[in-house]
Amino acid sequence: MSTTVLSDPAEEETATPARVASIRHKKRRDPVSAAMTVFGILVFCFLFLPILVIFIYSFNTGRLLAAWEGFGFNAYINAAGNQVIRGSVLTSLQAAFGTAILSTILGTLGGLALARAKHKAKWATILTGLLALTLVTPEIVDAISILPWFVSLGTDFGITPINNGMVRLVVAHTVMSIAVVTFIVRARMQGTDMALEEAAADLYASPWNRFFQITLPIAAPGILAGALMSFTLSLDNTIVSSFVQVPGNTPWPVYIFSALKVSLRPEIAAVSAIMLLLTLVALAVVALVLRRMGESSTDIAKTIAGA
Amino acid sequence: MRKFSRRGASVAALSFPTWAYLVFFFIIPVGLVLWYSFGYKPDLFTAHSNSTLSFDRYVEAMDPTFLSTFINTLQIAGLGTLICLLVGIPFAYWMAVKVPSKWRGLLVALVLVPFWTNFLVRTLGWQIVLAPEGFVSDALQNLGILNGPIEILYTRAAVQLGVVYNYLPLMILPLFVSLDRAGVSLREASRDLGANRWRTMFEVTLPLAAPGIISGALLVFIPLMGDYITASVLGGAQGNMVGQLVANQFNSAQNWALGSAMAVMLMVFILLTVVIVGAIYLIIRAILRFNRRVLIEEPAS
Numbered sequence: 075m076s077t078t079v080l081s082d083p084a085e086e087e088t089a090t091p092a093r094v095a096s097i098r099h100k101k102r103r104d105p106v107s108a109a110m111t112v113f114g115i116l117v118f119c120f121l122f123l124p125i126l127v128i129f130i131y132s133f134n135t136g137r138l139l140a141a142w143e144g145f146g147f148n149a150y151i152n153a154a155g156n157q158v159i160r161g162s163v164l165t166s167l168q169a170a171f172g173t174a175i176l177s178t179i180l181g182t183l184g185g186l187a188l189a190r191a192k193h194k195a196k197w198a199t200i201l202t203g204l205l206a207l208t209l210v211t212p213e214i215v216d217a218i219s220i221l222p223w224f225v226s227l228g229t230d231f232g233i234t235p236i237n238n239g240m241v242r243l244v245v246a247h248t249v250m251s252i253a254v255v256t257f258i259v260r261a262r263m264q265g266t267d268m269a270l271e272e273a274a275a276d277l278y279a280s281p282w283n284r285f286f287q288i289t290l291p292i293a294a295p296g297i298l299a300g301a302l303m304s305f306t307l308s309l310d311n312t313i314v315s316s317f318v319q320v321p322g323n324t325p326w327p328v329y330i331f332s333a334l335k336v337s338l339r340p341e342i343a344a345v346s347a348i349m350l351l352l353t354l355v356a357l358a359v360v361a362l363v364l365r366r367m368g369e370s371s372t373d374i375a376k377t378i379a380g381a
Numbered sequence: 382m383r384k385f386s387r388r389g390a391s392v393a394a395l396s397f398p399t400w401a402y403l404v405f406f407f408i409i410p411v412g413l414v415l416w417y418s419f420g421y422k423p424d425l426f427t428a429h430s431n432s433t434l435s436f437d438r439y440v441e442a443m444d445p446t447f448l449s450t451f452i453n454t455l456q457i458a459g460l461g462t463l464i465c466l467l468v469g470i471p472f473a474y475w476m477a478v479k480v481p482s483k484w485r486g487l488l489v490a491l492v493l494v495p496f497w498t499n500f501l502v503r504t505l506g507w508q509i510v511l512a513p514e515g516f517v518s519d520a521l522q523n524l525g526i527l528n529g530p531i532e533i534l535y536t537r538a539a540v541q542l543g544v545v546y547n548y549l550p551l552m553i554l555p556l557f558v559s560l561d562r563a564g565v566s567l568r569e570a571s572r573d574l575g576a577n578r579w580r581t582m583f584e585v586t587l588p589l590a591a592p593g594i595i596s597g598a599l600l601v602f603i604p605l606m607g608d609y610i611t612a613s614v615l616g617g618a619q620g621n622m623v624g625q626l627v628a629n630q631f632n633s634a635q636n637w638a639l640g641s642a643m644a645v646m647l648m649v650f651i652l653l654t655v656v657i658v659g660a661i662y663l664i665i666r667a668i669l670r671f672n673r674r675v676l677i678e679e680p681a682s
Contacts, residue, residue, distance in 0.1 A: 128509070171499060180399045210655055218641070249402075363625040
């Protein structure tokens with residue numbers, strides 16, 4: 075990142091032949107650069123077109139989402155008054171919070187352990203493979219495998235909490251986001267020095283203190299990014315949710331998916347617009363927190379992207 | 382020495398909850414699906430039985446409907462990955478190289494916005510855009526570009542478009558990270574050593590971006606093989622994907638054995654793809670390294 079900044083100052087004063095040549099070189103590159111900029115902007119337009127459309131159509135006063143009638147806030151008012159919509163949004167948010175908490179705890183433990191594992195420790199290799207396997211498993215396979223398991227846990231084994239719709243959503247979503255959190259935390263911890271922890275140990279910090287005063291603050295940006303990621307993954311999930319859901323605990327995407335078969339109303343766009351705004355606010359808050367921790371903007375973007 | 386092994390054990394113990402959770406809610410359920418796939422559907426009202434074991438469900442799954450749907454899914458996923466690559470490489474290159482570094486963070490955040498928007502809602506946005514009575518259709522007709530309403534919704538083209546749209550950010554991010562990590566200095570060095578733009582592109586930039594290309598392609602291709610939501614929103618009856626067939630066996634047909642066999646085949650196919658792509662990558666890298674090795678000769682005295 076810093077390489078771009080570093081390249082120039084020394085060359086600035088000396089207009090050597092090489093410098094002139096490089097200026098000429100830059101001029102010759104211009105058409106390509108301009109074409110790439112145009113291309114980049116077009117791709118951004120492509121990426122934002124449907125989102126913008128949803129946002130605009132959330133002000134549609136018509137009965138059907140796709141048929142524009144006029145501008146108004148009816149959809150927002152109707153959505154706020156619709157108990158089924160309110161319930162499903164609430165279910166989704168609760169499930170997302172639960173998933174974020176559970177998968178962040180499990181993923182942080184896994185990530186810390188993997189980052190501290192000795193090179194080529196057998197358990198670490200197997201755990202990494204297992205996590206990678208959860209990542210490459212298609213959602214539909216997760217869905218059809220966990221539903222019969224939930225049913226037999228709930229009925230044959232008598233573990234009744236699993237019959238609760240919310241528990242099912244959280245447990246199933248966590249399976250899919252644990253790997254993401256683990257890998258983000260591991261990436262974060264691999265870049266840091268173990269000497270800090272060793273120093274703390276040498277200074278007679280108890281393992282407990284060492285963990286909470288040294289390890290956790292270092293891992294914090296990764297943990298935060300992982301939590302955010304699992305929150306969104308859960309909020310987004312349609313396929314697994316539609317399998318494991320229990321009537322009365324229908325999450326928002328499943329509600330949309332079933333509305334798709336009947337008729338799509340502007341309320342869906344209105345709620346989606348609000349949820350997008352909330353997500354962006356949450357993202358901005360996380361980005362601010364990371365910046366205050368002293369991360370650069372590219373690093374923040376990368377951490378949030380989980381890369 | 383003893384201290385070290387104890388340390389290793391305590392680190393391993395730290396990961397125990399993660400282990401336990403994955404075994405209990407991932408390994409066992411997937412193992413059960415594998416077990417179900419050897420069973421059969423005894424009668425109309427029972428979902429499944431394992432009293433006799435056989436490979437019959439795999440034979441049954443290989444019927445023309447499944448195979449044609451599978452090939453259809455494969456084509457959509459393959460073409461989708463290719464288009465994502467073709468769009469993603471120049472775009473990520475532009476973000477990582479051409480854009481001033483102070484804007485980069487903002488642009489990455491912007492690429493992430495669609496990614497943070499609900500998957501279904503984004504797809505619904507396309508449904509509005511592509512609708513025959515929608516505003517794009519009206520505009521094109523008013524401008525005289527089209528004579529009738531656009532007929533793209535509920536076709537294969539719509540599914541392909543939606544798929545590219547939904548998975549493009551997953552391609553861009555790893556590409557951007559690998560190109561950004563490669564840095565400008567190596568490209569400048571290549572230019573200083575007399576390589577022209579194309580040579581720099583093919584011998585420096587692309588090889589450095591290779592890990593990003595591989596992980597981007599897998600990140601797009603794998604979820605795409607199992608996705609049936611995009612296809613059912615934009616493809617209607619045309620959008621039958623393998624995932625839908627598997628879901629139908631569990632939802633409507635109540636034939637767990639057959640559905641499990643299909644799921645296992647899908648899973649095996651994806652794992653094979655990952656292994657093959659990984660092997661090809663390693664082989665190409667080994668060949669390139671061998672060809673590019675620099676022999677340092679003994680100085681002739």
